[in-house]
Amino acid sequence: MVNASLADAMRALLKAQSTRVALYKEFDDAFKDFLNTTCSAEEYQLVCTTVTQGFQEVSTEIQAIEAQVTAGRPDIAGLIRQLQNLEKDKLYMTCRSQILTIEARETDKDLDEPIQDLKTSLETTLADITEVWDAIREEATELAYA
Numbered sequence: 001m002v003n004a005s006l007a008d009a010m011r012a013l014l015k016a017q018s019t020r021v022a023l024y025k026e027f028d029d030a031f032k033d034f035l036n037t038t039c040s041a042e043e044y045q046l047v048c049t050t051v052t053q054g055f056q057e058v059s060t061e062i063q064a065i066e067a068q069v070t071a072g073r074p075d076i077a078g079l080i081r082q083l084q085n086l087e088k089d090k091l092y093m094t095c096r097s098q099i100l101t102i103e104a105r106e107t108d109k110d111l112d113e114p115i116q117d118l119k120t121s122l123e124t125t126l127a128d129i130t131e132v133w134d135a136i137r138e139e140a141t142e143l144a145y146a
Contacts, residue, residue: 006072009065010140013080016061017133020087023054024094031098035105055091059084079136086129093122 030047033039039047062084070077097118104111 006069007143009068010143013062013065014140016058020058023051027051076139079132082132083136086125086132090122090125090129093118093125
């Protein structure tokens with residue numbers, strides 16, 4: 001892959017990841033609003049559906065970028081695969097944490113320990129995402145100046 005098209009792919013990846021971050025913010029904001037009762041269950045579900053569709057679109061776009069760079073730069077493709085796997089884990093833990101938080105509020109179950117365990121795992125995953133993302137941005141910067 002020529003450096004120019006690889007640089008274009010990396011710019012597309014940066015844009016897609018920015019979209020993913022914005023989707024997470026929308027998801028988190030809706031959950032907080034739901035917990036504070038400023039967002040109805042129906043509104044929260046609508047946001048969840050919309051955000052899920054957005055996550056699927058971003059993931060598909062990033063998978064295409066990964067495929068595009070695999071032949072020329074398998075190292076970068078590997079970083080992209082790591083990012084995708086970590087983001088998948090992050091989404092699972094985020095959803096599971098939200099579900100348990102809602103369940104704890106609506107029942108008499110004490111779910112503090114599993115919720116805290118998920119939050120701890122999520123913090124580790126976020127640190128791993130940051131590490132991989134920093135490596136990807138470093139590669140993108142080097143390509144931009146190559």
